[in-house]
Amino acid sequence: EKEKETVQAKVFSTRAGFRGRCTVDRTKEGKLGITLPSYNKALELVMVLRALGLPDDGKIADAFPNLPEIRNDIMLNLEADASKSKKEALQIIGKRAAPGQPEPYQIKRAELLLNRYLLPHIGVEPRDQLAKAFYLCHMTERAILVAYKKRPVEDKDHYANKRLKIGGKLVEELFRYAFGFLIKDIAYQMERANVRGRKMSLNAIVRPDALTERLKYAFATGNWVGGHTGVSQVLDRYNYIATVSFMKRVTSPLAKKHPHYKARDLNGTHWGRLDPNETPEGPNCGLIKNLALCCEVTTGVEERPVEDALKRMGVSIK
Known part of the structure; x- marks a missing residue:
């Protein structure tokens, strides 16, 4: 519960080195919104559910438990929603995410936000959108029950809500960063050799120190990916x-x-x-x-x- 008037349900979704926070907000008036990574403005929850594959009001209402508190908030948000179909929802999200761009680009941008940045731990393919919609419904259900004092606020210091990054995970993050830099360096060396008209050779294109030095530096100093310090010590x-x-x-x-x-x-x-x-x-x-x-x-x-x-x-x- 961030403020007295707003209840939040937060999820930190992680996939392949990307970590993004998805938040479902319920205001004092009962309005439901969602914030996504790479887009700092709140979107209406019902509109996002339509864009994810729940196009009509009946399917959205059936995705929630039949409790009076939840039904009251959902009906309130269904009446206030401006979109009436999946296409309209994608158009509105695209206009907000990429204002001034052509409509096809806006729709692609909206689909990118929903597929790549919204709850990536569930999946990043269009076939995963319906699962994301039901996951958001579950988050919304918890936020509404907390707002009506039907459910206690979760303790974020509870150790079931904690994750320990052990050595293997930390080295994985470091190697992903160093290997990504190596790939970019190889592409740069190939482009430079092509522009200068030189014959490409494996020894000239692949610089082994591009990968090795970053691994050695992190282990020697303890300065890790993401700004963490003191990860490796004597x-x-x-x-x-x-x-x-x-x-x-x-x-x-x-x-x-x-x-x-x-x-x-x-x-x-x-x-x-x-x-x-x-x-x-x-x-x-x-x-x-x-x-x-x-x-x-x-x-x-x-x-x-x-x-x-x-x-x-x-x-x-x-």
């Missing part, structure tokens, strides 16, 4: 206990200059996962914690390959 070998403690250290990305009282405090969900006592003194107090001795971090898997395999076997997925 391992403390003072004694065995210090070494084990150092290898289980968990660092919060929050700035140590700000209070962040709730983020620094102990949470009941830390039980069995984090050491309740070991944390440094000073500005980093509570922001640097240590995993429990027998705690293990599980790694996530991509859901789409598993879902595709189940569908091929004839299993219906709701």
Whole structure:
């Protein structure tokens, strides 16, 4: 709950190195809006649902639970919506995203926003739009129930809402950045050789230090992709206990200059996962914690390959 009058449901969607925040807002008057990455203005939720494949009012209403509080807000927004079809919704979104451009370009821009930047963890293809629409309906349902005090506000410090980036994920992000730079450098070297009329050779086009130096620099300095510092450090070998403690250290990305009282405090969900006592003194107090001795971090898997395999076997997925 960001403000007293507005309730927000936030989702940080991540896919292939891209991390975008999608927010569903409910105002005091019951108006529902959505904000997307790469577009800083709010869009009407009903209009976005139409553009995602729920064209008529009946399908939009059926996508929500039959509760009086939710029905009241949905009917209010259906009456205030200016679009009446999927095409009209795409046209309005395109005009706002690319004002002054031809209509075909505006529609392509609107489809790009919905496919690429809206909830990319669900998918980036047109076939994923309907799943995104139902996901937004679920977010809206939670926001409305919180506004009517039918559901408590979620605790963002609850450890079920946290994700730990372990070494493999951090190296993956670093390699993606370095490899992307290598590809751009190869394209630049090929273009320069073509303009100068030189014969292209593999040794001249591919500069191995373009990839290697960026990996070495990050590991040597600890300065990582995304502005993170202190990611790689010299391992403390003072004694065995210090070494084990150092290898289980968990660092919060929050700035140590700000209070962040709730983020620094102990949470009941830390039980069995984090050491309740070991944390440094000073500005980093509570922001640097240590995993429990027998705690293990599980790694996530991509859901789409598993879902595709189940569908091929004839299993219906709701």
